[in-house]
Amino acid sequence: MLRASDVVFAYRGRRPVLRGVSMEVPESGFVGILGPNGSGKTTLLRTLAGAVRPASGRVTLDEVDLGDISRQVIARRMAVVPQETHLAFDYSVIEVVLMGRYPHLSTFEIEGPEDLAIARSALAATGTLELEHRAFDTLSGGEKQRVIIASALAQINAVHLKVDARDASNDGILLLDEPTAALDLAYQLELAAVLRSLQERLQIAIAISTHDLNFAAGLCRTLVLLKDGEVLASGSTDDVLTPDRIRALYGVEADVMRHPSTGRLTIVPLRRTVETPA
Amino acid sequence: MRIVAAVITILLSLSAHAGGTAPAGPVREQPRSWPPARSVVPQRIVSLIPAVTEMLFALGAGPQVVAVGSFDTYPPEVKKLPRVGALIDPDVERILSLHPDLVIVFATQTTLREQLGRAQIPIYVYNHAGLADVFTTIRDVGARVGREKAAADLTSRLEARIDAVRKRIAGRPRPRTLIVFDREKLALRGIYASGGIGFIHDMVDAAGGENVFADVKQQAVQATTELILARRPDVVLELRADPLDAATRAQEVAVWSALSSLPAVRTSRVYFLDEQKTVVPGPRVAEAVELIARTLHPTAFK
Amino acid sequence: MTAPLGRRLALTMTGFGVLAMAAVVTAPLVGSTSISLRRAFSTTVPFADNPDAQIFFIARLPRTLAGALVGSMLASSGVVFQGLLRNPLATPFTLGVSAGAALGAMLAITFGWTFAFAGIAAAPAPSFVGSLAAVAIVYALARARHRGLSTNVLLLAGVTMNAFFSALILFVQYFANFSETYRILHWLMGDLDISSYEPIVTALPLVALSLAVFAWLARPLNLLSLDTESAATRGLDVPRAQRAAFLSASLATGAAVSVGGPIGFIGIVVPHLVRLLVGPDHRLVLPASALFGAAFLIACDVVARTVMAPIELPVGVITALVGGPFFLWLLVRKR
Numbered sequence: 001m002l003r004a005s006d007v008v009f010a011y012r013g014r015r016p017v018l019r020g021v022s023m024e025v026p027e028s029g030f031v032g033i034l035g036p037n038g039s040g041k042t043t044l045l046r047t048l049a050g051a052v053r054p055a056s057g058r059v060t061l062d063e064v065d066l067g068d069i070s071r072q073v074i075a076r077r078m079a080v081v082p083q084e085t086h087l088a089f090d091y092s093v094i095e096v097v098l099m100g101r102y103p104h105l106s107t108f109e110i111e112g113p114e115d116l117a118i119a120r121s122a123l124a125a126t127g128t129l130e131l132e133h134r135a136f137d138t139l140s141g142g143e144k145q146r147v148i149i150a151s152a153l154a155q156i157n158a159v160h161l162k163v164d165a166r167d168a169s170n171d172g173i174l175l176l177d178e179p180t181a182a183l184d185l186a187y188q189l190e191l192a193a194v195l196r197s198l199q200e201r202l203q204i205a206i207a208i209s210t211h212d213l214n215f216a217a218g219l220c221r222t223l224v225l226l227k228d229g230e231v232l233a234s235g236s237t238d239d240v241l242t243p244d245r246i247r248a249l250y251g252v253e254a255d256v257m258r259h260p261s262t263g264r265l266t267i268v269p270l271r272r273t274v275e276t277p278a
Numbered sequence: 279m280r281i282v283a284a285v286i287t288i289l290l291s292l293s294a295h296a297g298g299t300a301p302a303g304p305v306r307e308q309p310r311s312w313p314p315a316r317s318v319v320p321q322r323i324v325s326l327i328p329a330v331t332e333m334l335f336a337l338g339a340g341p342q343v344v345a346v347g348s349f350d351t352y353p354p355e356v357k358k359l360p361r362v363g364a365l366i367d368p369d370v371e372r373i374l375s376l377h378p379d380l381v382i383v384f385a386t387q388t389t390l391r392e393q394l395g396r397a398q399i400p401i402y403v404y405n406h407a408g409l410a411d412v413f414t415t416i417r418d419v420g421a422r423v424g425r426e427k428a429a430a431d432l433t434s435r436l437e438a439r440i441d442a443v444r445k446r447i448a449g450r451p452r453p454r455t456l457i458v459f460d461r462e463k464l465a466l467r468g469i470y471a472s473g474g475i476g477f478i479h480d481m482v483d484a485a486g487g488e489n490v491f492a493d494v495k496q497q498a499v500q501a502t503t504e505l506i507l508a509r510r511p512d513v514v515l516e517l518r519a520d521p522l523d524a525a526t527r528a529q530e531v532a533v534w535s536a537l538s539s540l541p542a543v544r545t546s547r548v549y550f551l552d553e554q555k556t557v558v559p560g561p562r563v564a565e566a567v568e569l570i571a572r573t574l575h576p577t578a579f580k
Numbered sequence: 581m582t583a584p585l586g587r588r589l590a591l592t593m594t595g596f597g598v599l600a601m602a603a604v605v606t607a608p609l610v611g612s613t614s615i616s617l618r619r620a621f622s623t624t625v626p627f628a629d630n631p632d633a634q635i636f637f638i639a640r641l642p643r644t645l646a647g648a649l650v651g652s653m654l655a656s657s658g659v660v661f662q663g664l665l666r667n668p669l670a671t672p673f674t675l676g677v678s679a680g681a682a683l684g685a686m687l688a689i690t691f692g693w694t695f696a697f698a699g700i701a702a703a704p705a706p707s708f709v710g711s712l713a714a715v716a717i718v719y720a721l722a723r724a725r726h727r728g729l730s731t732n733v734l735l736l737a738g739v740t741m742n743a744f745f746s747a748l749i750l751f752v753q754y755f756a757n758f759s760e761t762y763r764i765l766h767w768l769m770g771d772l773d774i775s776s777y778e779p780i781v782t783a784l785p786l787v788a789l790s791l792a793v794f795a796w797l798a799r800p801l802n803l804l805s806l807d808t809e810s811a812a813t814r815g816l817d818v819p820r821a822q823r824a825a826f827l828s829a830s831l832a833t834g835a836a837v838s839v840g841g842p843i844g845f846i847g848i849v850v851p852h853l854v855r856l857l858v859g860p861d862h863r864l865v866l867p868a869s870a871l872f873g874a875a876f877l878i879a880c881d882v883v884a885r886t887v888m889a890p891i892e893l894p895v896g897v898i899t900a901l902v903g904g905p906f907f908l909w910l911l912v913r914k915r
Contacts, residue, residue, distance in 0.1 A: 051812050075815030088666035088805040089860035099803055103815035107796065110585050110863075155814060349757065366761075367754070460759040462689070466775055468763050494890065500766070502885065502892050503775040504639035507631055508613035536776065537638065538628035 001027055002078070002173055002205070006057035007047055017043045019229040020057065025173060025207045030199065032220035032237075033209040036250055040229040041209035042083075045177050048207065049080045075103035079152035081176040085144060087136055093147050094132045097122055100155035121159040122150035125201075126194055142187030145179060146194065158202045173205045180212050188212075192219055213254075217241055217265040225249055241265055247273050319424035320380035320400070324373050326364060327404050329412070330382045331356060332560035333419050337428045344376050352554060352562075374399075380422065409480030412559045413437065432561060439564035440484050443571045446578050447486035453574055455487035456501070456511035456542070459518075459557060466533055471501040477559040478517065485571035486578075487513065507537060513574060514542040518552040527552065549573050585863065592864050596871035603875040604648055607882050608640040612889035638775055645780050646772045646839055647881045647895075648874035649787060651846055653836035655873020656794055657829035658847025659854075659866050663801035664825040665731050668855075672833040672847040675734065675826075676714045676741030681837040682768060683745050683752070684710020689763050690756045704779060704838040711834030714741050719826065731808075734826070769894030770843035772881050783835045790832035794866050797825055801862040843896045845903025846873055852910060 002025040010016040017040045025031050025048065033041050046052045047059055050066040059066045066074060079100065087096070097119040098111050105111065111119075123129040126146040131139065136147065153159055156172030176195075180188045192215065199206055210216050216223060216237075223240045225232040227249050233240045246254045251273045259266040323339065325331040326347040334343055335353050343356070348364045350356045360376070363369040368390045373381060374397060382402045383390055394401050402422055404415065413433045420429020457472040457479070472478040472489060473496035479489050490509040491499045499505075514534060522530065527550045534540070534548045542548055551569060555562035572579050609617070615632040619625065627633055654672055661670045672678070688706035721737035722730055756764060774780070800821040803811035812818045833847075850873045851865065858864040880898040887893065 046809075049813050051809060071812075071817060072815040075813065078813075080810070080813040082807075082810060085806060085810065088663075089668065089855070091802075091805065091860050095802075095859075095861065096806075099806065099814060102799065102803060107799075110589070113584075116584070365758070460763065462763065467773065468766055468771070470759070470762070496891075499890075500892055502639065502773045503643075504611050504613055504635055504773075504885070505890055505892075507635045507639055510631060537634065539631040539634040544628065 001025065002048055002059070002061055002207075004044070004048060004054075004057070004059050007044070007054040007059060008056045009043055009047055009052065009054045016055075017229050018047065018054070021226070021229065021231055022057075023224045023231065023234055025205050026222065027171065028199070028203045028205055029222070030195075030220040031205075031207050032216035032223045033207065033226055034211065034213065034216050034223055034249070035226035035232075036211060038228075039226045041211075041226055042177055044226065045080070045175050045207070045209045049078060049175050050074050051080070072103045075155060077156060077171065078173040078175065079155040081145070081148050081152050081174065081179060083178045083181050085148050090135045090137055092132075093123070093128070093134050093136055093139070094119060096136050096147055097151045097154050100151035100153070103155065104157075115154075118157065118159050119150070119154050122153040123147070125153060125159060125198060126150045140187075141182050142184065142190065145183065145187070145191065149174075149176075149194070153198070156204070158198070158204050171204075172202075173207070176206070176208045178210055179208060180210060180215050188215065195219060213241070213246070213267040217267060218262065237265060241267065318379070320378075320422070322376065322378045323380045323382070323423065324362060324376060324378040325350070325382040326362065326368060326384065326387075327382055328352070329406075329558050329560035330402075330404055330415070330419060332558060332562065333416050334423065336432055336561040337416070337420055337423065337425045339423045339425060342423065344378065345373070352558070370394075382419075406559065407476065409477045409484065409559075409563065412477060412563055416561065436561065436564040440567050443567050444484055444486075447571055447575045450486060450575055450578060452486050452488040453512035453547070454490050454510065454541075455482055455513045455515055455574065456490050456506060456509065457482055457487075458501070458514065458516045459498075461516075464529060464533060466503065466536060469501040469506070471499045473497055473499045477563065478557070481556075481563060481567050482515065482570055482574075485567050485574055487515070487570070487574050503537070507539065510539075510541055512541045512545070512547060514540070514548040515570065515573065516548070516550045516552075517556045518550065519554045519557050521552045522550065585861070588858070589864060589867075592858050592868050593871075596868045596875075600648065600652075600871040600875045603878040604644055607644040607647070607878045608636055610882055610886060611635065611640055612886055612892075639773070642774050642777050642780065643772050643881065644878055645777070646774050647878040649780055649783060650772065650836045650840040650843060651850075651873040651875070651877025652870040653787060653790065653832045653873075654843065654846040655850035655854075655876070656866055656870040657790070657832040657836075658873075659851045659862065659869045660794060660797060660801065660825050660829035660832075661847070662851060663797075663804055663862060664822060664829070665735060666805065666807075668852065669848070671844075672829065672836075673742075673842060673844070675718050675738030675830070676745060677711045677830050677833045678837050678842040679742045679745035679749070680714025681707040681711040681834060682842060683748055684708070684713075685767050685841075686749055686752050686756075686764050689767065690752055690760050708834050708838040711830070711837060714745065715827070715830040715834065717741060722826075731822070766894065767841045768896070770841040770896035770899070772840045772877075772895055774839065779839050783839055786831055786835045790828050790835070791870070793824055793828035794832075794870075797821065797828070798863040798866050801825065801866075802860075805860070841896070843877070843899055845899045845907075846877055849899075849903045849906050850876055852906075 004021055004023050007018050007021045008016055009018040021044060033044060035041050047054050050059065053067060061069060061077065098115065101111055101115045120129060123132060126149050128143060128146045128150060131143060131147065136144065139147065152174055158172045179191060183191060195206060196219065208216065208220065221237055222235065223237050224234040225240060225245060232249055233245055241256055243254055243256055246252060246267065253270045253273055255268040255270060257266055321342050322344045323334060323342045324345045325334060325343060328347060328350045331343065331346050331350045332352055334340060340355060343359065345360045345362045346356045348361050362372045365384050368387060370390060370393050378399060380400050380402060381394055382404055385403050385405050391401060402419065416433050417429045420426050458469055459472060459478060460470040462468045471491055473494040474489060474492040475495055476497040482489055490511050531548050531550055534543050537543055551573065556566045556569065613635060615635050619630065620632040620636040657672045661672055661674060662668050685707040718734065718737045718741050722734040800816050803814055803816045804821065808818050851869050854865050854868045854872055858868055880902065881895045884893045884895045884898045
């Protein structure tokens with residue numbers, strides 16, 4: 001389990017972006033980090049991934065401080081899917097996915113048939129196997145996103161290689177930063193479906209940072225509401241996502257209801273909150 | 279940085295041709311001496327060219343020289359004179375402030391020529407070429423400064439001396455000579471040798487040497503290791519303007535021992551002539567020819 | 581890209597290796613003079629009496645080996661710089677290394693600073709020192725603002741260094757006389773006629789070290805192509821990899837420039853060509869570029885010394901004549 005305890009973080013010479021944040025990423029399931037722009041979501045994700053070190057507080061993986069674990073070992077457990085990926089050179093899709101195998105190979109070791117099988121399995125899991133030999137830069141935004149997810153899955157070994165589904169469970173953690181930001185509506189739905197199916201089959205832990213209320217509500221059972229670098233509320237989605245909380249987080253009056261077709265919480269923003277004079 | 283290199287290339291390559299490029303404005307190639315020679319003898323001469331400076335002093339016009347170029351060192355009197363720059367960096371303001379009535383300039387210094395033309399200052403345009411041109415220039419300069427007789431005397435004396443050398447070494451076998459006038463210190467790299475054109479080639483030819491690069495119709499040849507080994511010089515003559523101390527000279531000569539198959543190395547005929555007279559196409563060419571002849575044919579001068 | 585990497589690596593190394601070997605073996609056989617090979621390799625004629633042997637072993641062979649060394653170093657460090665700066669248009673000279681080397685060489689030539697030891701000519705040692713100075717300044721600037729190595733600051737610092745050193749070069753230029761200016765120009769256009777094995781022997785340890793570090797850098801450079809964060813989350817120690825890339829490529833460039841002068845276009849033409857042939861995986865591109873760079877420069881040098889015999893063109897002119905049109909073609913064909 002990945003846990004942040006009282007994390008404080010500031011970029012060099014700037015005001016603190018995270019001011020004492022505590023949260024957990026459960027062993028299996030979705031957790032959403034929700035908040036407006038500038039709330040510190042991306043930074044929180046980076047500290048959870050171990051990419052940056054907190055100024056104070058700790059981030060622990062199975063009770064061990066991330067700073068005490070080697071980069072390679074962390075990488076085998078945890079993978080990050082950034083908002084956008086721009087390649088400097090024109091690698092093919094399969095080459096990009098194989099880059100996820102880096103933490104599993106020693107310095108001069110070359111990817112073997114097993115690595116290749118894992119990579120192709122990861123592509124299949126995200127429905128992108130037929131793009132295997134395409135140049136990454138020629139893909140659409142949605143396709144690129146799914147390929148990067150496949151690379152992340154290959155990194156944490158979260159793929160079906162065994163025939164027996166019982167052995168398919170995985171203690172890997174996937175962190176996604178604003179995955180819907182650059183996607184069309186169709187791809188957003190597709191992404192949600194892919195993530196849901198992945199989580200069901202492989203039982204991995206998935207943390208998503210986003211400002212898209214409905215996307216988070218539809219996918220995540222637990223939420224962490226982040227405002228100005230502090231946790232406004234955290235807990236189960238049903239408990240946490242209330243009109244009061246949304247008002248406090250976004251300054252917006254919204255209706256929260258359970259949608260008849262999907263059965264999930266749906267948020268409809270109504271109008272901006274007007275400050276009523278005392 | 280590449281732009282700088284390109285600019286320098288253009289400048290230097292222009293200096294290898296006579297005449298230069300046409301300046302912007304009315305296209306008119308100016309004659310060697312402008313304005314046409316007047317009866318007035320110049321009293322305030324500025325010379326940017328070391329060879330011409332020497333000529334002026336040799337002709338007795340030394341007292342009229344008021345300033346010289348950055349690289350002039352002979353005769354010793356010039357050391358006291360103010361400097362006004364050289365080929366690439368003539369100091370126009372300084373020149374004008376001296377109120378000259380004759381300025382000796384390089385053919386390729388088109389900007390300077392324009393500027394002096396606008397200021398109505400008479401100029402003499404110098405072109406650098408072969409040995410025969412040295413005498414032509416002496417006579418031209420002599421005419422320009424009102425010393426025709428001195429010029430005629432000087433040129434006949436010099437020509438006579440050189441002829442005497444030719445006679446001395448006539449009939450003797452002419453050694454194949456590599457004439458180096460520049461290279462890196464203490465290394466056989468960046469070697470510049472004299473081609474088959476120019477006063478250095480002519481001097482060595484008069485002194486009884488056969489330039490190994492006589493077939494290359496350029497003043498300077500970049501002599502690579504392969505070329506030198508292929509041409510197999512009997513003698514290596516290194517000409518330098520600045521004198522070296524004995525120890526350094528010995529070291530520089532020793533550098534050639536790496537090319538042990540050269541006849542010059544095997545017969546120990548690598549010579550360093552570190553005297554300025556050997557590289558200035560001025561009145562001291564006759565001395566230089568004598569020095570070179572003595573080096574190439576020591577037995578002829580016993 | 582379907583064949584497994586192991587096989588592609590073997591094929592690439594063999595193919596380019598053969599090319600490089602062919603270049604090294606045939607180049608000394610060609611020249612502006614015709615020599616008798618039998619005589620050159622004769623064991624009965626003493627070396628000092630054997631001009632054919634001297635042409636082969638003093639004029640041509642060191643030159644060929646220098647071409648191999650300089651070509652392989654410039655091409656492979658070009659690949660490393662492009663990976664480090666995540667920009668296929670980066671060259672070994674982008675970050676100011678060659679400007680520092682040029683200043684060092686110029687100072688040596690103009691003010692006669694000679695470090696003539698071990699038979700090496702005047703310019704190499706000062707030019708290497710100059711390149712080290714440039715590297716040190718750029719590195720210090722890039723690290724000042726960051727615990728790691730910011731590539732943006734690196735680029736800015738490098739470009740600034742180039743401009744600054746160029747200004748200094750112009751300044752020194754002013755003190756140079758005719759012959760010094762000519763010699764500086766000559767050095768700037770590249771000269772592989774080293775006529776001795778000492779410069780190669782001296783540079784060899786640095787070359788070996790650079791190649792070893794490059795081998796280690798191949799996979800990290802692949803990861804850095806994603807971006808530094810993605811590389812870090814895949815387990816790469818990004819600051820260490822960037823430091824290693826910057827320092828090794830800079831030293832390799834400095835060594836190459838000190839042997840043959842700042843010969844342009846190799847560091848960008850060769851990597852591009854190689855990528856067109858083998859794809860972007862650095863584990864193929866790096867060794868292939870080193871081998872192809874050697875062959876390429878040797879070939880350019882052969883052209884330079886034979887096309888207008890007995891006059892010899894500067895090798896940098898040939899690489900530019902090949903590289904320029906190649907570049908135009910690249911720009912035109914890009915989407």
